[in-house]
Amino acid sequence: MTELNDTAASRLCAACGMCCNGVLFHGMQVQPQDSLRSLASKGLKPKRRDGDLFFPQPCPAHQDSYCQIYNDRPQRCRAFVCKQLAAVIDGKKTEAAALEKIREARVLTAEIFDLLVALGDSRDHRALAVRCAGIFTPPLDASPEATRLREVLRVAMEKLDRLLSMDFRTP
Ligand code: SF4
Ligand code: SF4
Numbered sequence: 001m002t003e004l005n006d007t008a009a010s011r012l013c014a015a016c017g018m019c020c021n022g023v024l025f026h027g028m029q030v031q032p033q034d035s036l037r038s039l040a041s042k043g044l045k046p047k048r049r050d051g052d053l054f055f056p057q058p059c060p061a062h063q064d065s066y067c068q069i070y071n072d073r074p075q076r077c078r079a080f081v082c083k084q085l086a087a088v089i090d091g092k093k094t095e096a097a098a099l100e101k102i103r104e105a106r107v108l109t110a111e112i113f114d115l116l117v118a119l120g121d122s123r124d125h126r127a128l129a130v131r132c133a134g135i136f137t138p139p140l141d142a143s144p145e146a147t148r149l150r151e152v153l154r155v156a157m158e159k160l161d162r163l164l165s166m167d168f169r170t171p
Contacts, residue, residue, distance in 0.1 A: 008088050008095050013066075016102045019080055020062035023109055024164060026127035027054035031075035042069045057127050082168045101167050108160050115153045119146060132157055 018024045030053040043060040046053045061069045087093035
């Protein structure tokens with residue numbers, strides 16, 4: 001990355017945070033290069049699921065819109081560059097256009113967070129996908145209002161998933 005692009009990356013990521021706050025991922029898989037002891041001392045404690053070790057998200061190191069352990073972050077964090085950031089770095093997209101796409105995703109995400117709270121889930125320490133899965137796990141509240149809100153949530157999640165897949169996630 002050039003210095004200019006480093007600056008652009010810093011601005012984009014400060015406005016976004018979605019690869020750290022549990023919106024894009026529910027966790028980052030631990031890699032052999034990661035020092036578990038050092039990362040644990042910084043608050044990143046791995047969990048095991050389906051045989052894999054991963055650092056759960058939302059990441060505790062993501063504070064005040066920045067990674068507080070940037071120079072020591074896990075390998076998967078170093079390797080990940082979303083489509084928006086990659087396009088700006090490659091000169092295929094302006095920073096303003098990428099910021100507008102981030103804004104669009106953040107507005108939709110905020111709506112989904114509000115829906116989750118309205119449906120009784122205030123677990124902001126859990127990843128978005130985990131929270132949404134909980135809402136659709138029986139037993140379900142069969143009241144008309146809860147049924148309506150679940151349908152609004154389902155549609156909003158599908159829209160967000162399409163947006164994230166098309167504009168942020170990498171293969
Ligand atoms: S999703 Fe992209 S723009 Fe957003 S914080 Fe991650 S790398 Fe930065
Ligand atoms: S360690 Fe830093 S870059 Fe990695 S998920 Fe946490 S806040 Fe984001």
